[in-house]
Amino acid sequence: MAKPKPVGPEDYALVRELHAQDLSRNEIARRIGRSGRTVSRIAAELELSFERGEQVKAATEARKIDARAKRAALANALLDDAERMRQQLWQPADYVDHGGKEYVRVDWTTPEPTFADKLKITQSLGIMVDRAVKLDEYDADPGIDAAKSMLGALAKGLGAAYDQLNQTDADGG
Structure with missing residues (x-):
C-alpha cells in the first residue's frame, strides 16, 4: 500500500x-x-x-418570501377568475348541439345558462374561492387563530358570568 x-x-x-x-x-x-x-x-x-449556514438561511428565507408572494398573487388571480365566472351566471349563453346521421349542427343562445350549467359554474366558483382562502390561510399568522380562540373563550366566560349575575338578581339575591 x-x-x-x-x-x-x-x-x-x-x-x-x-x-x-x-x-x-x-x-x-x-x-x-x-x-x-x-x-x-x-x-x-x-x-x-465551509459553513455556509447564514448564506443558506438567507437564501431559504428569500425563497419563502418569494413563494408567499406567488401564493398571494395566485389567490388574487383565483378571486379575479371567480368574479369573472360569477358574471357568467347572468349573461346570455351560447350553445351548440350536433349529432344524428347527417351530423346536423344547431346553434342557439339563451338569456342565461341552463340550471345545470349554473350549477357547474357555482361549483367551480366554490372551488376557486376555497383555494384562494386556503392559500391565504397557509400564510396566515398562527397567533391570530390563537388570539381568536382566547377571545372566544373569554367571551363565553363573560357571557356565563353575566347569566349567573342575572340569575342571582332574578332570585332576589
Whole structure:
C-alpha cells in the first residue's frame, strides 16, 4: 500500500485559493487530489470555514418570501377568475348541439345558462374561492387563530358570568 503524500505548502496555497472561489470542501478535495478530511484540517489551520449556514438561511428565507408572494398573487388571480365566472351566471349563453346521421349542427343562445350549467359554474366558483382562502390561510399568522380562540373563550366566560349575575338578581339575591 502506497504511503500518503505529505501535506505541503502548495496544498495550503491551493486550499486557500479554491476556498476563496467559494468551492465546497469536497470539490476542493477532488481538485487537489486529497481527502475531504485533509482539506478540512488544512482549512481549520488556515482559519477558513465551509459553513455556509447564514448564506443558506438567507437564501431559504428569500425563497419563502418569494413563494408567499406567488401564493398571494395566485389567490388574487383565483378571486379575479371567480368574479369573472360569477358574471357568467347572468349573461346570455351560447350553445351548440350536433349529432344524428347527417351530423346536423344547431346553434342557439339563451338569456342565461341552463340550471345545470349554473350549477357547474357555482361549483367551480366554490372551488376557486376555497383555494384562494386556503392559500391565504397557509400564510396566515398562527397567533391570530390563537388570539381568536382566547377571545372566544373569554367571551363565553363573560357571557356565563353575566347569566349567573342575572340569575342571582332574578332570585332576589
